[in-house]
Amino acid sequence: MKRTATTFVAAMVLLAAGCSSSDGDGGTGGADVPGVTDSEVVIGTHMPLTGPAAAGYASISPATKAYFDFVNANGGVHGRKITYKVKDDGYNPANTQQVVRELVLQDKVFALINGLGTPTHTGVLDFLKTNRVPDLFVASGSRSWNQPEKYPNTFGFNPDYTVEGKILGTYVKDEHAGKKVCFLGQDDDFGRDALVGLEQVVGAVAAKQTYVTSNPNVGPQMGALKGAGCEVVVLATIPGFTALSIGTAAKIAFKPQFVVSNVGADPTTVGKALGAAAPLMEGLVAANYLPLSTDEANPWIQLFKKVNTEHNGGAEFDNNVVYGMSVAYLFVQSLQAAGKDLTRDGIVEAVKKNGFQGPGLVPLRFSATDHAGYGGTQLTRIEGGKAVFFGSAYTTDDKDGPVAPHTATAVTPPSNGVPAA
């Protein structure tokens, strides 16, 4: 008995010694900034590479990485190569906890970039704050990222869902005046924030329904919306559920005008999920704040396409790829702005200072008191299987500010494709 215990204790101590020594020499070197050396900056992210949100979103991080590889091939930023560690969390908040700890405590990343998902990322905000990790460009439009006092190191990327809801609502109010407007949203901050924005503009909706990603069936919800006689249905859904909603509605001969949040509207992703039923998307109205992947004439698309071919193995070029590369571009801009002596505080200050000019159609809102990402969006309509922009871009805030058209000349990318300091 005693022997067993002694053996066990000895084994555990050895194990501990082994663990600590194997981790000890993976230190940061140089300055005392985690993840930063003179030749490298290590950053990480959590992404749904598997699970209910993998459709579409799984191609974001390879695109981001491809752009970093492109920058690295051009000499990196301030002589540093960017190493991007991507961890799969399966869109499961519990896994996010695990992988983000791994990134921060074990891999010692400098910053977290573009962690994806409202439910997933919400759970790691406190952990990142405690460890003072810059949490940049969260891939979601929840208003939770915009709490400068509570989470000083967290910044969003997407227009927040309330901003988007207000702009989609303005379209509905102008173009579908007097029609019965209904809503289907994810049962979390995504759906709730979007509904707040929408109702602020169109008034109370005639019917509202929610879904959860763990239950891939929206039959009851679409039935209820049909029963309520909805003519316009606003969706705050992830791509898989956009497809599911459109398909389910068609099955029960329910043909409202669908108006879809940007995060669930990539035509390539939704079209693939619908398969042979892809033509059902025709006329669908959505929004975007980045150039569309099908807009061959746009210089940003030309740049990103080139990077996609050279560094992303020529992956299917959809709006998710454009999104991933736009995030990477913004991060490289932030690194440039933070200067040669890279610190965690330095990059947070650089992001707060803002002034970034990139592929976005509207300005980024970053300031000392605002940590939300893009401040508006432009409407798109699917015509002939392709999304096209119509009208002008709009900006607004998440409070009761007006929805105003935004007119500014678009910038073109630098000739070598890498933002300068």
Next chain:
Amino acid sequence: MTDMKTKVGTDPVPASVSQKTRSGRRLAPVLIVVAGAILILILSYTLPPFRNYQLATVGAYLCVTAGLTVLTGLNGQLSLGHGALMATGAYAFTLAQNKWLSMPVSFVTAIVVTTLAGAVIGLAAARLRGPYLAGLTLAVAIVVPSVTSTFDGTFNSDQGLSVMLDPPPGTIPMERWQVWVCWAGALLTVLTLALLVRGRFGRQLRAVRDDETAAKLAGINIARTQVLAFVVSAVGAGLSGALFAVLAQSVSPGAFPLTLSLFLVMAIVIGGLGSLFGALWGAVLLVALPTFAQSIAEQTGSHRLEGNLALVVFGVVLIVVMLAAPGGIASTGNTLIRRFRRTR
């Protein structure tokens, strides 16, 4: 410990054990737990933060595997629903914590609520045998996400709830604090269980498992024993769930999927059914194997593998252990020692 390995059923306690060693054995669990506590304390100071976090996770898992191995190994009741009991504990803890912001109160709430839940399920379970019991508990495991989305006002659906936690006292690093909290819970659970199963209650558990008719003839209340066993193990699961809420600073149904319940059963079988040391092995494997699987998946470069490889690894380990050591990992050490003693 000899006592515990006998419930594998292969080697009964030798009749010649003297009264003196018996009382010595009664002291053993306390000594082991104290030794364990010292070891954990040392480890918490020497390990790097991420390893500390993993160590804390092992502690949290140990609470549930220890309870489950007593239920399944000693009392013969198979539960596929312990993940749901963990969820019960985690949500109870979180709701209490966010209301009163006091960890002791929240832990007590979690334990009280899971005791009730365990009693209800246990009452139903005591009337069921074998596959029917598995079916009932399986249903409990499956119902968690639906409950959280039906009552989304309280449980906030898939997104779950954040847990408000006070920072660790003084300048203790977060991860070390987590190790202390989790292992305090784990060692208390193990000590309680070890003392429980050693006495009259343990004998009743085994008697009911081995032959209900014989146990009844011996004057044991079968249903009462079974319900009690279920409640005891439910409390372990609830405490474990609460500890996970502390670790993750959030609870969501995704943290307690059906696969977790299945993994728990696999872990105690691999570790050694009915043995508390086996439960420890199971808890270690629950942390180590997914990490191992993930690092392999990352090396292959296929992201699709990452989410799924852990299942394969667990399955393979289960098969290998069952072929090589049907009594589980915990039994291998004992067998070796016995062989060693015999040759000496």
